[in-house]
Amino acid sequence: MANMSLEKNPMPSQDPVERSRNFREVALGYSEEQAIDEAKRCLNCKNKPCVSGCPVKIYIPEFISKVAEGDFEGAYEIISVSSSLPAVCGRVCPQESQCESKCVRGIKGESVAIGRLERFVADWHNQNSKNSARKPSSNGHKVAVIGSGPAGLTCAGDLAKKGYEVTVFEALHLAGGVLVYGIPEFRLPKSIVQKEIEGLKALGVNIQTNVVIGKTITIDELVSEYGFEAVFIGSGAGLPKFMNIPGENLKGVYSANEFLTRINLMKAYKEDGNTPIQRGKKVAVVGGGNVAMDAARCARRLGAEVTIVYRRTEKELPARLEEVEHAKEEGIVFKLLSSPLSIKDNGEGWVGSMVCQAMKLSEPDDGGRARPVPIEGETFEIETDAVIMALGTSPNPLIKSTTEGLETQKWGGIVADESGLTSRVGIYAGGDAVTGAATVILAMGAGKTSAAAIDEYIKNKNNN
Numbered sequence: 001m002a003n004m005s006l007e008k009n010p011m012p013s014q015d016p017v018e019r020s021r022n023f024r025e026v027a028l029g030y031s032e033e034q035a036i037d038e039a040k041r042c043l044n045c046k047n048k049p050c051v052s053g054c055p056v057k058i059y060i061p062e063f064i065s066k067v068a069e070g071d072f073e074g075a076y077e078i079i080s081v082s083s084s085l086p087a088v089c090g091r092v093c094p095q096e097s098q099c100e101s102k103c104v105r106g107i108k109g110e111s112v113a114i115g116r117l118e119r120f121v122a123d124w125h126n127q128n129s130k131n132s133a134r135k136p137s138s139n140g141h142k143v144a145v146i147g148s149g150p151a152g153l154t155c156a157g158d159l160a161k162k163g164y165e166v167t168v169f170e171a172l173h174l175a176g177g178v179l180v181y182g183i184p185e186f187r188l189p190k191s192i193v194q195k196e197i198e199g200l201k202a203l204g205v206n207i208q209t210n211v212v213i214g215k216t217i218t219i220d221e222l223v224s225e226y227g228f229e230a231v232f233i234g235s236g237a238g239l240p241k242f243m244n245i246p247g248e249n250l251k252g253v254y255s256a257n258e259f260l261t262r263i264n265l266m267k268a269y270k271e272d273g274n275t276p277i278q279r280g281k282k283v284a285v286v287g288g289g290n291v292a293m294d295a296a297r298c299a300r301r302l303g304a305e306v307t308i309v310y311r312r313t314e315k316e317l318p319a320r321l322e323e324v325e326h327a328k329e330e331g332i333v334f335k336l337l338s339s340p341l342s343i344k345d346n347g348e349g350w351v352g353s354m355v356c357q358a359m360k361l362s363e364p365d366d367g368g369r370a371r372p373v374p375i376e377g378e379t380f381e382i383e384t385d386a387v388i389m390a391l392g393t394s395p396n397p398l399i400k401s402t403t404e405g406l407e408t409q410k411w412g413g414i415v416a417d418e419s420g421l422t423s424r425v426g427i428y429a430g431g432d433a434v435t436g437a438a439t440v441i442l443a444m445g446a447g448k449t450s451a452a453a454i455d456e457y458i459k460n461k462n463n464n
């Protein structure tokens with residue numbers, strides 16, 4: 001019988017006070033009964049509007065129907081046709097602005113909890129299934145993938161399923177890209193990421209870590225000396241941005257990129273961790289995106305009083321609504337319509353406070369968002385001993401500077417067409433390396449698109 005409830009089944013989660021003191025996963029996941037009950041809210045629409053909102057085009061009504069029947073492994077098999085990282089997407093994809101925003105049930109109530117169901121299915125498979133992926137027969141062609149983040153892993157997985165010998169080159173010592181260095185354990189457990197990566201290895205994907213493309217080896221060498229017929233660049237955008245305000249070079253000022261890398265990849269949150277991290281008593285995080293929320297919530301778990309400083313109002317916050325709500329529940333303060341002017345020295349070379357300018361909203365900017373402008377004469381000071389700048393990132397210029405003929409944007413992003421093809425034949429790119437910092441699922445969509453284009457390119461080249 002269909003479930004016509006106007007509300008989603010709530011997601012079980014840790015108590016806010018308790019979770020603000022640990023790095024365990026906040027959301028606990030649906031039980032089998034909750035998943036089946038939620039799946040029965042799906043109307044199984046014939047025109048499937050939810051699929052149009054999914055960058056990787058998962059067969060959503062079909063997998064949800066399997067959940068409603070209690071066939072969880074069947075649901076996983078349907079998801080796996082389109083997605084190489086279902087347990088990841090079920091946790092960090094902004095479904096509320098994508099597939100769930102198209103759900104018919106959302107017209108007169110809440111949409112079906114598509115993301116929560118995807119997570120449930122992936123977790124059920126990982127915990128219960130004994131079926132392991134098998135390496136397809138080789139088609140004799142080699143493809144190189146640069147970067148093991150969501151774009152690179154998706155491209156690698158899709159090509160491996162088609163029989164390509166795929167090698168992924170990762171600059172860090174651990175595969176996963178932003179999934180391991182950027183997203184905190186309490187949102188995305190690293191064991192989940194590694195489980196997904198092991199699945200790709202079972203398909204035959206070869207992952208080589210500690211290889212910096214442009215230093216260890218160049219793209220041109222991959223093609224000319226190692227025989228790769230195509231290359232996909234999914235190197236992300238890991239170069240942090242700063243405001244260039246006075247005091248930004250004081251001790252205690254971090255980029256969110258560095259702060260989160262120390263926390264997530266190097267386990268600085270552990271008392272016996274080998275990498276240092278300042279456990280500030282009062283921390284200010286500048287920015288309003290998901291990265292800002294992640295940094296703020298990590299600082300909170302290290303024991304700090306945390307204030308998020310953002311120059312627009314809550315309505316314009318680019319972070320997921322769920323992340324904002326979780327941050328508030330955990331006691332993080334939002335100082336809105338505020339923009340930093342300078343960071344003051346405490347007299348010993350460390351951060352002592354931050355001076356901010358009060359702002360108001362004016363006419364929309366070129367992107368359509370209300371433009372913040374200063375309120376003349378209104379400034380204030382925030383006492384803080386650490387500042388985390390979460391202002392976005394841009395691609396590292398290393399690949400551009402070492403790859404002849406590779407066209408890039410002024411801000412550093414690689415120029416690529418809709419298929420991911422760059423200005424060099426046989427070289428494709430996607431994800432944050434092309435768009436700048438965006439979402440995991442959009443990067444996956446780009447990797448999927450490029451994998452299809454690379455397959456077509458190599459087939460055509462060998463048929464001519």
